[in-house]
Amino acid sequence: MGDTKHVQGERSLLRLDERFPLSAHQRDIWTVCRSGEESAQFTIAGHQRLHGPVDIDVLAGSLDRVTRRHDALLTRFGEADGVPYQWVGHEPLPVEVLDLSRAPDPAAACRRAVDAALMVPLRLRTDRLFHPMLLRQDAETVHIVLRAHHIVADGYALDLFLTRVLTDYESHIGDGSCPGAPDEPSAPDESSALGAPSAPGEPCPSYRSFVDEDLAYRGSPEHQADQDFFRERLNGAVPALFARRPARPGGDRRVSVTLEPEEVAAIRATGTSVFSYVAAALGTYLARLHGTDSAMLGVAFLNRRGPRHAATVGHFATTLPLLVPVGPADTLDSMAGRVAADVRAYRHHERLALGDMPRPAASGDGRRQLFDTTVSYLNLPELPDIGGLVQERTGHQRRHDQDALAILVVHHRNTDLLRIELDCAPDVFDDGLPPARVAEHLHTLIRHGLAVPAGPRPASRSWTPPGGRTRSSPRTGRPYRYPKA
Template identity: 35%
Template sequence: MGIAAESRALGLTGYQRDIWAAEARAPGNCQFNVLVHEQLAGAVDRELLGACLARAVREHDAFRLRFGEDGEGVPRVRRIAEEPDAGAPPFEHIDLSGGPDPARAVRIWCEQELGRPLDLGGGPLFRAAVVTEGPEAVHLVLTSHHIVTDAWALNALTLRTLSDYRSRVSGKDVPAVGEKAAKSAVRTDSASYWDSIQEFDSVFGDADRENDRAFYRDYLAGMEPALFTRSGAARPGRGRHSFPVGEELVRRILDAGASPFPYLLSAFAVCLGRIHQADEVVFGVPFLNRRTEGERSIVGQFANNLPVRIPVAEDLPLVELAERVRRQIDRLREHERLPFGDILREAPVQGADGRRLFDVTASYLRFPRPSGIPGVNRTTTIMAPVHAADALSVMVQAFDDEPGLRVDLDYADDVFDGHLTAAAPAGHVGELLRRGLDSRELPLAELPMLTDDEYEVVVRRRQGASAPYPREKSRPRARRAAAQRPRVNACRGLDVSSADGDSRLDTARGPPWDLRDSARISYARTRGRDPFPAPPDRPRRWPVRPSACLMPSPTRSQDRREARSRALPHGRVRRARLPPRRAR
């Protein structure tokens, strides 16, 4: 949509430009929707609640912004003078109480509402609804495009709405029924997002910008992000999995001297590092980017994604890794103003993925809460779909009046499918959280992420009955391998001696056993791909691993199978079926 010549238009902030560019690559997508869902259980005056919502919406100019391109193709933003019909409420009433299962109907409606795109070119970029589940259950649902509000701003809008509702219910400035709509249209003075957009370049000066660029050039040096393999689908589906982190576990994390979010982020990093077989995991973490009280009071978009690097090959406990992550987050906060698009330009190019830094985002949302409404119980849920280019979005939510944490995983179903489900890493992360506190001195490499029952299933029950091992077959094969490659260890770390007292089997020479091969073969075959593609002018040769047969000790075999199961993407042992060897 073009902007008329007589309309006053501004350039976008750096954070808005990043969203505009990503939206242009996948137009008509719901990837930048942000939804806040307030469930109110109790006696609620729906008309009064709607009047308070209308009042709060009309106080903020972020919901009157419209975006488009000028004649030269440059994105611009303008603010319309007033809503086309100022008398109409800026929300809709929806009654789902007549169905056989109203609670389920509300959940389905919220999921569908999150998946409905907002028109970035034409607007409006905000929707609101008061949904009736029954006489004692009402839902306030707000949906906004990320280019005008972040999650903090949308929660601030519900805070304003419910605080206004509580004051009126308690007898302070309660209008008559006929005056509710008129009262709600009266706006009070609020901080202007439009003014903040105008001041963006002056607040963030050239000297500060260049200092931040130099910081990120140094910070991103040597980064080799581990990314999930994607199916190539233009618009993969999405799914959602949630799990709690209980109040007792949060208390134990604090007693250990760690902060909950860095500790949780470190556990996710360890889990993803084992899936990718990577020494480092990079998350995209949205920073609040509101440094002053004035900025915190503005309903608008300030959040900025920053890359957080987490080394998972270090020989240190999980609590210490969490402390290192916390210090790194504090260091990044000093440079949070530079928009992510500018940060990306400072990153080194990484092959076919260009300057891609991460495909997993993790956000921590801790919001202030209004005083409780008498006779009404509240449950708040904040939802945001995974971005089109990402595989997983981790949203950690904390509220002042709720114990513990809620973790929501929004994932792309072309990555987290039947072989690798979102529930699997969620379970592993939960186990890492507990084990890291139970064994605070245990290094990351030795920290198990399988429960005792999972270990029993993976290592013992799925391996079949024990069978005698023909030792005489392994020695000739090992000697042939040693003759072919005399300088490469065939078997590492196996403290196994032969029956007749000869030297240990780990002195044999040959190609080393690499756990990544099993993962690579299994992962590729489940997707119909060739795990070891060969150039067209050369015949394919499957890898020969003589050391695979050099594990006569049952104990060592069990340990190796457990390690192999951790290396696989889906957390289960899958035996690779190689083609039969051809006669030469």
């Protein structure tokens, strides 16, 4: 391991093939993957649709150049004596270009290809963990598809990467350059912006720098203080988890619901964020399903502290347990205010990895999970203006196998366009409680909360789901009736 070729980045002394440790957040993923590398649960995808005069050769060159500027996307992983390590590899994978314009339905073929990108497991020890691809739909429509393992990038990182690719493309589209020449809520914060896009050819911050910071943090008083913070916050909490069983095959388990602009405006008029309001509604819904007076949510945080982290491609994101009490007199308005205050407090302690979190006693089935329902906030950025191109960007991530429900709140920045996506475990959300009905219940709860934001009717009883009926509680198995207004 003596290759002296350097990665194009700020750490000129980082040699290719030099081994270094994992961050605590990467370690958590590694631990899960050791026993389940055949699962695609940690595959994430970024997707951008471009319509207009696209030069696909120049675009492929931009993808290659920008990939080479980010050490995280070239990273490989191994293990020695039971201890994982990582190193920066030599070359990125070639950009795959697929021409689907001759398919019977090119648009449908492209949609299938984008969906398929999320279904492919990436094995840590043997596979390359970042795959860029271009799909030609027709003469004027091209799709950029990024497939990555979560251990090398989070959703924010893929957004940042796509923005840099388009910036590079715009700089090369008219200058005659050789096409292939090398050169977070999201954290639930609706005002956060992507880091500086980095001018074409400028070095990008190295993810290795964050790993060094994380190693120093783990032995510091700040790490102990963060553990103490969560130990106090979670003291006495007993997470309510869904009962799990072998899944039945078939069935659509991913659904979404769109909030109307007037509903988004009404939420903002309460003085709280959309994320906090949705999290409060979700907590209320779960408490009613489980028959408890609180719900534990896993809330995604960016964990990017300052402009350097904001400009770095890599895996920073963390998911932290947030207890949402549901009192008999609470309204969604009051609960959303508490969620927002808790999220602000958590941001001072978001460096703590989930694997270092104080754990509850084991449940009846032996699980020591803090939560099995997660909620994330994806604030899609304003896209760079490239003359003549109509752009559309989406992000894709999967529910982790141990979770029963993963909710992604997708917001297009500076608009009132908001979509709530639900990824449901088929063994929990079956014909008795199908995902479409869960989405409908959650939307109904939000609408009813907005109708009486500060009135006497409590959030826990402010809705009547369509088709209300009795079913077994997903936690205890005892008969349980859907809540009535």
